[in-house]
Amino acid sequence: MKKASVTPNFLPLYEQIKLLITRGLADGEWHPGEAIPSEMELARRYQVSQGTVRKAIDELVMDNMLVRRQGKGTFVATLTDEGTNYRFLNLLTLDGEKEYPQSEFIGFQRGKADTHVAKRLGVLPGSTLVILRRVLNFSGKPVVYDDIRLPVALLKGITSAMIEDHVNAHKGTLYSLYETRYRIRIVSAQERIRATAADEISAPLLNVALGSPLLCVERVAFTYDKQPVEWRQSYINTENYCYFDELN
Amino acid sequence: MKKASVTPNFLPLYEQIKLLITRGLADGEWHPGEAIPSEMELARRYQVSQGTVRKAIDELVMDNMLVRRQGKGTFVATLTDEGTNYRFLNLLTLDGEKEYPQSEFIGFQRGKADTHVAKRLGVLPGSTLVILRRVLNFSGKPVVYDDIRLPVALLKGITSAMIEDHVNAHKGTLYSLYETRYRIRIVSAQERIRATAADEISAPLLNVALGSPLLCVERVAFTYDKQPVEWRQSYINTENYCYFDELN
DNA sequence: AAGTGGTCTAGACCACGTA
DNA sequence: ACGTGGTCTAGACCACTTG
Numbered sequence: 001m002k003k004a005s006v007t008p009n010f011l012p013l014y015e016q017i018k019l020l021i022t023r024g025l026a027d028g029e030w031h032p033g034e035a036i037p038s039e040m041e042l043a044r045r046y047q048v049s050q051g052t053v054r055k056a057i058d059e060l061v062m063d064n065m066l067v068r069r070q071g072k073g074t075f076v077a078t079l080t081d082e083g084t085n086y087r088f089l090n091l092l093t094l095d096g097e098k099e100y101p102q103s104e105f106i107g108f109q110r111g112k113a114d115t116h117v118a119k120r121l122g123v124l125p126g127s128t129l130v131i132l133r134r135v136l137n138f139s140g141k142p143v144v145y146d147d148i149r150l151p152v153a154l155l156k157g158i159t160s161a162m163i164e165d166h167v168n169a170h171k172g173t174l175y176s177l178y179e180t181r182y183r184i185r186i187v188s189a190q191e192r193i194r195a196t197a198a199d200e201i202s203a204p205l206l207n208v209a210l211g212s213p214l215l216c217v218e219r220v221a222f223t224y225d226k227q228p229v230e231w232r233q234s235y236i237n238t239e240n241y242c243y244f245d246e247l248n
Numbered sequence: 249m250k251k252a253s254v255t256p257n258f259l260p261l262y263e264q265i266k267l268l269i270t271r272g273l274a275d276g277e278w279h280p281g282e283a284i285p286s287e288m289e290l291a292r293r294y295q296v297s298q299g300t301v302r303k304a305i306d307e308l309v310m311d312n313m314l315v316r317r318q319g320k321g322t323f324v325a326t327l328t329d330e331g332t333n334y335r336f337l338n339l340l341t342l343d344g345e346k347e348y349p350q351s352e353f354i355g356f357q358r359g360k361a362d363t364h365v366a367k368r369l370g371v372l373p374g375s376t377l378v379i380l381r382r383v384l385n386f387s388g389k390p391v392v393y394d395d396i397r398l399p400v401a402l403l404k405g406i407t408s409a410m411i412e413d414h415v416n417a418h419k420g421t422l423y424s425l426y427e428t429r430y431r432i433r434i435v436s437a438q439e440r441i442r443a444t445a446a447d448e449i450s451a452p453l454l455n456v457a458l459g460s461p462l463l464c465v466e467r468v469a470f471t472y473d474k475q476p477v478e479w480r481q482s483y484i485n486t487e488n489y490c491y492f493d494e495l496n
Numbered sequence: 497a498a499g500t501g502g503t504c505t506a507g508a509c510c511a512c513g514t515a
Numbered sequence: 516a517c518g519t520g521g522t523c524t525a526g527a528c529c530a531c532t533t534g
Contacts, residue, residue: 012522038500049524054501062310064496070501071531088495092440189495192340194486195443195461213443213461218490238442242466245493247336247437248312260503286519297505302520318520319512 013048017056020046025065025076026224032078032179036066065187079186080176088175088189091236092244099138103167107133108160110152117149120220121228128152135205143241145205148174148232155182184229189221193243202235215243261296265304268294273313273324274472280326280427284314313435327434328424336423336437339484340492347386351415355381356408358400365397368468369476376400383453391489393453396422396480403430432477437469441491450483463491
């Protein structure tokens with residue numbers, strides 16, 4: 001099998017396969033939690049050897065887009081599983097334990113994108129956003145205040161009741177809601193972290209004094225192909241919790 | 249080649265090769281910046297196929313312990329290169345640009361490990377540490393105040409003059425000093441990030457008001473086999489810079 | 497037993513760097 | 516021209532899961 005005879009071209013075969021599989025994922029050919037075709041099957045489909053498919057899948061697994069299970073198959077990653085549902089939550093107790101918060105929604109509205117958020121989301125300033133506000137309680141105490149914004153087009157018809165239901169009844173995270181209800185799959189994110197002082201909004205919500213130092217984490221979350229989907233700013237009381245980062 | 253005939257055992261061959269290469273690195277068989285033997289050479293030495301050596305090296309490259317250069321060879325990673333010397337510095341300007349600081353040492357002493365630092369470094373409380381204090385200036389302005397502590401045994405005979413010389417004359421980072429002078433190679437780190445208020449020490453050094461919110465980053469840096477080597481706490485003024493983290 | 501991913505091999509050829 | 520890493524193949528066998 002020569003390179004020239006395969007679809008996209010100008011790239012190593014396994015990179016081309018990677019793109020083809022990614023396209024399949026983005027196009028919804030396979031859904032989160034489902035198995036993709038076996039390596040042999042894909043090798044036949046794309047007319048390459050099993051080893052080449054394997055290398056492509058290897059990289060997609062590294063990127064957390066696929067999950068292998070020996071003897072069973074290769075599955076589309078999901079954020080709805082116990083174990084993966086808090087993959088993007090980097091908060092630990094001071095003892096280094098991971099704790100799972102309870103979410104309390106306190107605001108649901110529409111608004112216009114300011115220039116900063118518009119730039120981050122790759123939309124025009126002034127375009128309409130859905131704005132969610134919530135508090136995350138850890139062990140019953142408020143620790144995080146979130147201001148979350150997405151283009152309204154992505155969450156057509158969303159209501160605060162739907163969110164409440166998903167989060168409370170199904171014990172789901174926001175990202176699992178995006179995934180199951182809106183077919184938006186968050187696959188990566190960037191965070192910019194700063195220190196700030198608690199203001200009139202965050203201080204009472206987090207039950208801290210005005211001016212208390214808070215962590216301010218600005219996140220942009222991406223779907224396939226690094227397309228920005230969600231902007232959020234988290235204000236975090238780090239008295240009993242800390243943001244954890246592993247450098248390699 | 250059967251598994252049973254190769255040295256460590258009970259692991260996939262490529263994992264065993266990985267361990268053997270890691271041991272070579274830790275034992276100083278190959279030094280930072282130098283080439284390790286070619287894949288074919290290692291395959292002969294370990295009596296496995298080139299593909300197996302390749303897979304082992306692949307993973308070590310992913311862990312930033314080796315660097316491949318096509319046509320030239322595979323090299324031991326170093327922190328002394330332009331491009332890798334600030335690998336562990338996660339600060340960006342608000343525009344997302346990376347900027348390189350100038351280091352100003354303001355303290356050099358010996359002290360005893362308190363229980364917290366002792367635990368992080370895996371040493372006995374009360375053991376002797378070298379304590380370094382410095383300010384990092386970005387674009388001429390103080391942004392970071394560092395309190396850095398290591399077991400004294402690791403930096404035998406170090407003097408403040410050596411540090412000054414290394415940092416000023418050779419434009420080196422602290423980690424490149426560890427690497428070149430003390431054969432300590434930092435390969436990974438963990439950071440715990442919190443918000444704190446500027447105190448009597450940090451406020452004047454960073455030229456901010458007492459009580460200003462600062463980022464407080466506690467880092468433990470590791471050498472091979474996750475052995476902790478250095479503890480540090482950084483106090484960061486995030487008015488014009490932010491900590492950047494990429495989540496996958 | 498059959499199908500899946502996981503490991504390993506041997507050999508081919510390409511792309512890059514150096515001499 | 517030669518040696519290095521980079522890609523690709525075809526085929527073997529192992530380990531795990533399911534019927």
